[in-house]
Amino acid sequence: MTTVIGTDPAGGRPVVPSRGDRRPLGLNEVTVTGGLWARLQETNASATLAHCERWMERLGWLANFDRVADGTTGPERPGWSFSDSEVYKLIEAMCWEHGRSGAPGLDESIRRLTARVGRAQDADGYLNTCFGHAGRPPRYSDLEEGHELYNTGHLLQAAVARLRTSGADELVDLARRAADHVCEVFATDGICGHPEIEVGLAELGRAMGESRYVEQARRFLDRRGHGTLRDIPLGRAYFQDDVPIREAATFRGHAVRALYLSAAAVDVAVELADDPLLHAIERQWEHAVARRTYLTGGMGSRHQDEGFGEDWELPPDRAYCETCAGVASIMVSWRLHLATGDVRYADLMERTFYNIIATSPRSDGRAFFYANPLHQRTPGTPGDDSAVSPRAEGGSRAAWFDVSCCPTNVARTLASWHTYLASAGERDLTLLQYAPSRITTDLTGGRFAIEVDTAYPDDGAVTIHVLSAPRDPVALRLRVPPWASGAVLDDGGGQREVAPGLVAVGRVFTAGETLRLRLPLAPRFTWPDRRVDAVRGCVAVERGPLVLCAESLDLPGIRLDDVAVSPAGLIERDGQVLAQARAVAGAGSAWPYGPASASGSGDAFELPLVPYHRWAERGPTAMRVWLPVSGGGPPRA
Amino acid sequence: MTTVIGTDPAGGRPVVPSRGDRRPLGLNEVTVTGGLWARLQETNASATLAHCERWMERLGWLANFDRVADGTTGPERPGWSFSDSEVYKLIEAMCWEHGRSGAPGLDESIRRLTARVGRAQDADGYLNTCFGHAGRPPRYSDLEEGHELYNTGHLLQAAVARLRTSGADELVDLARRAADHVCEVFATDGICGHPEIEVGLAELGRAMGESRYVEQARRFLDRRGHGTLRDIPLGRAYFQDDVPIREAATFRGHAVRALYLSAAAVDVAVELADDPLLHAIERQWEHAVARRTYLTGGMGSRHQDEGFGEDWELPPDRAYCETCAGVASIMVSWRLHLATGDVRYADLMERTFYNIIATSPRSDGRAFFYANPLHQRTPGTPGDDSAVSPRAEGGSRAAWFDVSCCPTNVARTLASWHTYLASAGERDLTLLQYAPSRITTDLTGGRFAIEVDTAYPDDGAVTIHVLSAPRDPVALRLRVPPWASGAVLDDGGGQREVAPGLVAVGRVFTAGETLRLRLPLAPRFTWPDRRVDAVRGCVAVERGPLVLCAESLDLPGIRLDDVAVSPAGLIERDGQVLAQARAVAGAGSAWPYGPASASGSGDAFELPLVPYHRWAERGPTAMRVWLPVSGGGPPRA
Known part of the structure; x- marks a missing residue:
């Protein structure tokens, strides 16, 4: 509907389709004036952005750019091949935040980081600190795992944020050179193991009025799914190179990959009036939401490949529900809402905002959940804020991760959160x-x-x-x-x-x-479809958009494993939701399978339920969203 | 009770403690004359052994030894760092089979393979085709992942089998030299990321009357658990280097690693009269059997690390239950039975024999299950017998795997199966x-x-x-x-x-x-402990030692997902177990969570149940061991 070239008169928006049912509102058009999301945005601005920059400096991820510029690269290099992308996502978050609040210090930070990044760009536009320089593997020598185009995609998204919030500058220039380089090198073949370049190209194409970029994104999309990437033990579905995107029945494989790719597909479908492609993503969204999505809106059932499982494979304890997959799911749903006007996409976005995005950051904005399981069996150990967490699990928010994609993804989403609040016709x-x-x-x-x-x-x-x-x-x-x-x-x-x-x-x-x-906000029982095997015989409690959970912290003297709730009633007292529960007696036996045995029940008590998005905020705790029901309870058809 | 040096008068046995409550019987003392296990042993002898050798020849895992001998090693080398161990496990299987049947062709095969292996041994006893030669990484340069001592451990186990079934020969000599080399190099520090050398040294020490080897095994055991191996994203629990074995509360981390290590610990405890060590393993076994073991006897709840999950984390669909973990569990339980005389160890062995070991091989002995899940949601694709399976999943038995530890492990277990049939005082x-x-x-x-x-x-x-x-x-x-x-x-x-x-x-x-x-063999319903969350509201059916399952192949026109059984009755008709069941109606909705809704039930029908160990034998099929119960059904305390 609105093609924006140069600064966005609306003040900047993450997605600006040139066609479609809905017009997104910009940072100048919406202000959040209080409440949960204002707090999250303020904490993001005052704590998280600096926190991320500090960690990337400390770990040498920023210095990687200096080493390329100074010609001092070598076999040793801190960070994974995708660490550049974290710098770009931080810059993108700073751009949205600068557009939101106008804080002058941020503009200087963006310029400073841009200058540092820009020094590492080669004359032909190539920009990467892991490949293509002395002592490093050659350019594009590992398309499956090298993340080169993935990094570039995030650079382009950062430049889009800068262009729309402040206008063209050095960041936009270097992104343009990088995009031109990609268009030249990948004119006829090649795709990246981790989709992201597609959405970056599509948005940069829109922001700069460069249809070449959108066309290159389309090429990447259509090349995918024909098995040109090397097969890997996890299978080519891991990077969506198993089935062409127009033919796939559902989101599958690595969840962030699948969703970034789908976001790009909606962008391309809208720009090129490619309705079959749009409908393909709508269908895949419908399938995944009906059968592969958690109550929290979380996506990704497996740790092994950070991926979607099969239909109905939704274990609460080993739920991966990566924070980044929540961000990516919002990217897809928002684009689908803008393209179709359908409000069900905003329904899923609300669920994901309140139960994934709001769950990740600690209230001080300096630690994060990477995975968002719905069941923690044993209390985690307290996070060590001075250490890099090697693992995306453990029941405590971590200051930083070895693979630290989530903090910057949360930051860029929170900084632009209010642009998802409304849409216009x-x-x-x-x-x-x-x-x-x-x-x-x-x-x-x-x-x-x-x-x-x-x-x-x-x-x-x-x-x-x-x-x-x-x-x-x-x-x-x-x-x-x-x-x-x-x-x-x-x-x-x-x-x-x-x-x-x-x-x-x-x-x-x-x-x-x-x-x-x-809106009626009485707490309510929610039952799973009978095919969600992992939570059969359980019920969850929701209140408005919030999924609630029980924490062992609130259960002195009773093990959370021993609690069963009666689905008869919920109580709300002084803003606290309480479920009628009993502690099931019985210590178990040497072999946990056998004939049915009556299990005694202890005294009834009231089980406090708290918003899932604040779980583990008070310290390490066992936690359950899905609560076993005394007597089983009704399944859903 | 019996120290055997040189050929075992009992004809050979995998484990010969010098002390303990029970005496194991040898190949000369027991003969299986018919039935399931005779068939499995015959198929193993007539098909599997040659099948394994053919694959290892085809893939160059055998030629790796030639290349070391010929000085033609280089950066390229087929197979993983542990491929040598497959050759040793095959030789071990051949030795037991030779001891069992006396087939003369086998003796020749053993000599032929031994000669080929022996040519690759260095003058100082070092024997490995992946490390320590031209173009390869240096010896012991990657203790975490290099598997060098793991390989050696399997060589020693092969030599033990040879010594006990046929007497000392070249294989025994080269194993002795390899063991001496290990004792020298690892006298004061170092452990292998994958336990196995410990059990090999302990048994070789017994078989040769060399207490030095047992002592070296003890050193390896006591060195472990102090974090001397590098930390990895999966954590040091992965290779049991997190907690000393005497202090650990349960089996944890990578299941095969945990169980090989525990088997060695029992051997060492018995030989050195180290009761605290023995009791530590008994305690860990008890804990793991009560809370971390599947109905099938399978161990290992996670694909991610092929490992034990937490207590009560026993998903049927993503059960790993690696065949090798079944073999390793039998190694531990057998040793504990011999040491203590307790029959509960034999109970678990029976369960594991019928539902893991017998499940893995296809009836022709030329394809195998690697993982043994208790729920297959969608029929797999037919296995391609000419291809190496890259993955330990998919619902079909595979001829060979990229990581192909299971076929040879099944082979050595089946060839010696009858030695587990009885014990003597x-x-x-x-x-x-x-x-x-x-x-x-x-x-x-x-x-x-x-x-x-x-x-x-x-x-x-x-x-x-x-x-x-x-x-x-x-x-x-x-x-x-x-x-x-x-x-x-x-x-x-x-x-x-x-x-x-x-x-x-x-x-x-x-x-x-x-x-x-x-023994009463009427089929029976078996309920899970209420804390096994993943199968709440389900029941399984067992008949004698056999776990039964439902296959979608037997359900024309009904989806297995839609089946619910009534726990009221089981029927046995013409040797076929049938459960009273109904198909639950209801197609589901766009969002799989919501208020309870009545779900209609279709006509009652009789659901055929077949032994789990034969599942997918008739072709790709969906499968369930745990069957949803109409109305929920009683939990176990």
Whole structure:
């Protein structure tokens, strides 16, 4: 709908399709004024960005660029082959944050990091600190695992963020040279084992008005799935080189790879009016969401390959649910929403925001979950904030990881979070997420400005004050989440119940008027489909968009393993959700299989449930989202 | 009890402790005369041994030895660093098979392979085709992953088999030189990332009367657990270098590593009268069997590290249950039985024999399961017998694997299977496993010979004919499996019910008399402990020692995912076990979590159940051991 070349008049947005049902709002159009997401954004700005830069300096990932520039590369090099991408993702996060808050120190940081990166660029545009220099393997000598184009893709995304928030500068120039180099070298063949260049090229193509880049992204997409990458023990599905993307039935293999690739496919489909490609991704999303997605919105069932498992393979204890896969899932869903206008994509985004994105960072913004399991059997050990965690598990947030993709991914997502809050059509503004916020955007007919006042998700009341409105009729549309049966809207003409989906109020609005939406937030039991084998006989509790969990910290004297809940009732007292539970007696035997035996039950007690996104915040703890039900309980068809 | 130096008068046995409660019987003392295990042994002899040699020749794993001998090694080398061990395990299997059947062709094969291996041995005893020669990494330059001592350990086990079945020869000589070399190089420090040298040294020490070797095994054991190996992303628990073996609470980390190490620990504990060490392994076995073992006896819950998971982490679909871990579990349990006389170790061995060892080989002995999951969601693709399988999964037995440890491990276990059938004390013979067989052994007081006539496990009747007996009283003891409540023994003095455990008939026996044991084999429902989260709300069906399963092949028109059984009744008709079942209706929805919904049930039908160890034998199929129960069903305390 809007092709943006140069600075984005909306103040910058991660995705700007030139076609599609919906127009994304920019950093200038939306402000989050309070609540959970404002806190997360502030912590990201004040703590996480500097934290990430400090770690990359400490580990030598930044100095890798200096060594290329100084000609001092050699066989030893700190970091994995994809460490460059962390620098780019940090710069991207700084760009969005700079666009959001205008903090002048950030602009200087971006320039400083850009200068350091830029010195490492070769004359022909190649830019990589792991390959292609003295003592290092040759350029593009390991397409399967080398991550060269993956790194470049993140460079391009950083440049897009810079261009849209501040305009063309050195970062944009060096990204353009890198993109031109990629187009030249990969004109006729070759793909990267880790998709990402595709989405970077597509967005840079949009931001710069360079259709060549979009076309190159299409080439990469269509080359994939024909087994040109070397086979590996995990199989070519790991990097989606098993089946062409237009033919695949579902997301599969390494989850981040699958989702970055799918995000690019939506971009390319939209730019090139390639409806079959768009429909292919819609179908794959539908399949994966119906059968390969956790209650939290998390994706990725296996540690072994950080990948999707088979349909219905959703173990809570070994759930991988990588934070980055949550970021990537949001990238895909947002693009699908913009392309189709369908609100179910925003439903999944809300779930993922509250239960994956908000779960990863510690409240101080200086430690992160990488994997997001739904069951921790034994309390982890306290994280050591001075150490690099070698593993994406353990039950505690870690300051940094050996493979540290998640912190910078969280940072760039939080810095741009408010751009996912709403979308616009020519004559409508659609509220997708609820947070205290101000939104001002120009519709056909004039400026529409609203202020949203809410304590959501703690409270279900959402009050919308109209600050200014076009003279002509427009629609204010509100997303009613699928769980919100019984939601009530007062649009000025009295209260009425509104069904989940989109409710539209279309008329002439006047400054000063107020609309009120009430979303029912009573805690509710949620049952799994009977085919989710790993949680059969269990129930979860949700409250609004929040998945809740039980922590052993709240169970002095009772083992979490011994707790069974009665699905009869939930209590909410002083803002605390409590489930009626009993401790099952019985110590087990030498062999854990045998004839049925009656198991005694201890006294009834009230099991406190807390938001999953804050689990382990109070210290190491065992944790369960899915709670065994006394007596089994009803399955879902 | 018996120290054997040189050829074993009993004809050869895998384990010969010099102390302990029980005496193992040798190849000369036991013959399996028919039934399942005779078939498996015959197929192993007639097909598997040659199959393994052919693959190792084809892939160049045998030629690796020639290249060392010829001085033509270089950077390229086929196979992993542990491929030498496959040759040694094949030789070991050939030795046991030669001892069992006396086939003259085997002796020639052993000599031929030995000569080829021997040419690659360095003057100082070092023998490895991956390290330490031109173009290869230096000796012992990668203790974590290099598998050098692991390879040597398997060489020693092969030599032990040769020595005990045929006497000293070139193979024994070169093993002795290799062992001496290890004792010299590793006198004061160093351990191998993959335990195995320990059990090889302990057994070679016993077989040759060389206490130095046992002492070196003890050193390796005590050095371990202090973090001398490099930390790795999977953690040092992966190779049991996290906690000293005397202090560990349970088996953990990589399952084969943990179990080979534990087998060695029992050997060392027995030889050095180190009761605390023995008790440490007993404790770890108890813990792992109570909380980390599958219904099949399988061990290893994770693909990621081929390892034990946490307590109660026993997913059926992603069960690893590596065939080699089954072999290693038998090594540990057998040693613990011999050391303590406790029959519960034989209980687990039976379970593992019927449901892991017998499961791996295809009926033609030319393809194998590597992992043994208890749930296959979708039918695999048919195995390609001409290809090396890159993966330890997929639902079909594979002719050979990239990491092909399992086929030769199955081969050496099957060739010596009958030596696990019984054990002896000074005045007792104890029958541990039931198969058509003849057993002749010398007790204090004279020769005791029996013939066992049975169709077990198809039929529960076991008839024991006494062929000859000492004049003095001796005991014939029979293991009654833990599931065999209601077993009946007629020991000549009338029928009486006997409880699970050991039943002893102690008196003077006379040639010609007959004892009859009847084990109840009605199929039975088996429930999991309530803490085995992954199979909550499911039940399994067992019949005698056999775990049964449902295969989608038997379900035309019904999806296995849709089947729920009623725990009310099992039917046995014409030798076929059938469970009362219904197909649950309901196609599922776009989001698989929500309020409880009634799910319709289709018509009742009878679900055929087949022995798990034959699953996928008829072709690719979905499969379940744990069957969802309509209504949930009772958990176990």
